[in-house]
Amino acid sequence: MPELSVVIPLYNEIDNVEPLVAALHAALGAADVEVIIVDDGSRDGSAAALDRAQAEWPEVLTVLHLQRNFGQTAAMQAGIDAARGEVIVTLDADLQNDPQDILPLAQRLLAENLDVVAGWRKNRQDGLLLRKIPSRIANRLIRRLTGVRLHDYGCTLKAYRASVLQGVRLYGEMHRFIPAWLSTLTYTDRIVEVPVRHHPRRAGKSKYGISRTFRVLVDLLFVKFFLGYSQRPMHFFGVIGLFSLFIGSGMLIYLFIDKFAEGAAISGRPMLIAGVLFFLAGLQFLNTGIVAEMLSRIYFEGQGKTTYVLRSRKSDPV
Known part of the structure; x- marks a missing residue:
């Protein structure tokens, strides 16, 4: 049983597959870890590239192929279901998050007996108008309504205690609200945030846009109701x-x-x-x-x- 599971949803990232696997290999080294990459129905050759990478690193890398594109939340849930580690770290496949931050997040979670260590892209390398400003507005609303004081809900790089994370199910586009979901199962002081590195996208095309801000607002209404009144x-x-x-x-x-x-x-x-x-x-x-x-x-x-x-x-x- 690996001590750490790294879950990475991936969709149409053919140009990032090889650099991603190489970066993971360099960052994780000889750690007791499993890497689960979930191919969310890619149509650009990413699936074949992942299979080649898995054949070269079979003792660590597991590739899950979904039947079609179900969305990032469903892909992440598939990886979480397959994970066997005591700690689960989630990561985007676009290499904007740095795999070198995986082990420090997991080690802090275990050392301080936490349930969530969330990454904070403090020096975010994205466009101001289409990415940073909408993200700041959404993050402020989420903090106010959920009571979980994180600066960056949109950062996928987070470390979770598996026993807590596997106590919730993710639907729709709820992956960005995972810390808020987990606040129903644990104390908020067991959820901390640390700055992590963030890089400009070097290859591939972003799957995010201004339209996601409106979906976040709609999802937030459901999250607020669920957190406060699901049992009453x-x-x-x-x-x-x-x-x-x-x-x-x-x-x-x-x-x-x-x-x-x-x-x-x-x-x-x-x-x-x-x-x-x-x-x-x-x-x-x-x-x-x-x-x-x-x-x-x-x-x-x-x-x-x-x-x-x-x-x-x-x-x-x-």
Whole structure:
């Protein structure tokens, strides 16, 4: 069993395959490590190049070929599922992250008994307008909403304790939120960030663009809900429902008093329509909360999931 697993999702990086494997070989040396490169349905010859590299380094390198392009999150999850090490380090295949940073991150995680050591591209070598500014905006929003104080969520280079990382499943494009997901399983002071090297892209084409910023914002809404209310959805929908019922009931009571005490006409008044809408919306939110609560219980109980994670167990000798 290797002590360290390095997971690298790769898509259409034919020009970077050989330099990447050479850099990994130089950085990892004789360490007790396995390297898992997940080919996410590449169509440019990367798959054949990876197979050649695996044949030359079979004792360390494992290549997984996905049937088609499923996306970076799915490819990363495939690598995590296959990993056997106590520590899992994730890395991009474009060589902008430096493989020389892999071992220092893993060693710090073990030495300080941490669960996540995240890379911070403090001196980022990317374009200002299309990459740096949108990234800074997204990172600030993520920090505020998740409470995990990282400067650089977008840096793929991170070291994880495998027992914690394998406690979550990644879907959609949630790979950038892994530290936030893990904050539901561990304390945030066990998640630290360290500066790492970052290089300009020398070959290949970037898969990132300004459009990803909008997808991050949409994903962030789901992450915020999941982190706070996945085990108690009624608290989310119920509060909104009760507030809406309170507003609607107040409007309707006022109109009732106005009608029978003052004799005022209420038909066609905007407040009547608003009061009915608020009242019905409140009932709908409460019903949604009840349904969501039942689905949450089915999810946890039907799949044998628990609302806690056991870190270790020590028994007294018999």
